Amino acid sequence: MSQRPVGREPITNRQLKGYATGLVCGVAVVQVQVALLADSRPNLVTWLLLMGVGICALAFCLRHRTALRLRAYGNFFAHVLTYVIVNGFFWGHAAVLGLSGRGEVLTPGWFGALVPLSVLWGIGLVVHTFGALTSRGYDDVAV
Structure with a gap:
C-alpha cells in the first residue's frame, strides 16, 4: 500500500456531516417553496x-x-x-401529499419530479457503484 502525499488528508466525517447538513437545509428550502405554492407542484422556481x-x-x-x-x-x-437526501425529501413530500388524499402526486409536475429524477439518477448511481467496486481505486488509500 502506498503512502499518502504529505499535507493531504482524507475527508473527515465532520466535513461530510457539514456537507449533509447543508444539503438537507438546501433541499428543505426547495420543499418549503413547493409546499407554499397554491397547487403544491414543482415549478420553474423549484427547479432553479x-x-x-x-x-x-x-x-x-x-x-x-x-x-x-x-x-x-x-x-x-x-x-x-x-441521492438519498434529495430523493428522500421529494418522495417524503409526495407521500405527505398522497396521504392527504388530494391526489396531486399523480399530476405531471410531481410525476416529472419524482420518476425521472429517481430513475435516471439511480441508473447513474448504479454505474458509479459498479465503477467504484471494480476500479480498485481504494488500494492506494491509507486506511
Missing part, C-alpha cells in the same frame, strides 16, 4: 432552487476532490448521500 443546491453540492465535491479520493469510496459515499 434545486439547481442551486446541485451547484453547491458540485462545488463541495470539486473543492474537496483530493480529500474525497483519499478516503476509501469517498466520492461514491458523497454521491449516495446526495
Whole structure:
C-alpha cells in the first residue's frame, strides 16, 4: 500500500456531516417553496432552487476532490448521500401529499419530479457503484 502525499488528508466525517447538513437545509428550502405554492407542484422556481443546491453540492465535491479520493469510496459515499437526501425529501413530500388524499402526486409536475429524477439518477448511481467496486481505486488509500 502506498503512502499518502504529505499535507493531504482524507475527508473527515465532520466535513461530510457539514456537507449533509447543508444539503438537507438546501433541499428543505426547495420543499418549503413547493409546499407554499397554491397547487403544491414543482415549478420553474423549484427547479432553479434545486439547481442551486446541485451547484453547491458540485462545488463541495470539486473543492474537496483530493480529500474525497483519499478516503476509501469517498466520492461514491458523497454521491449516495446526495441521492438519498434529495430523493428522500421529494418522495417524503409526495407521500405527505398522497396521504392527504388530494391526489396531486399523480399530476405531471410531481410525476416529472419524482420518476425521472429517481430513475435516471439511480441508473447513474448504479454505474458509479459498479465503477467504484471494480476500479480498485481504494488500494492506494491509507486506511
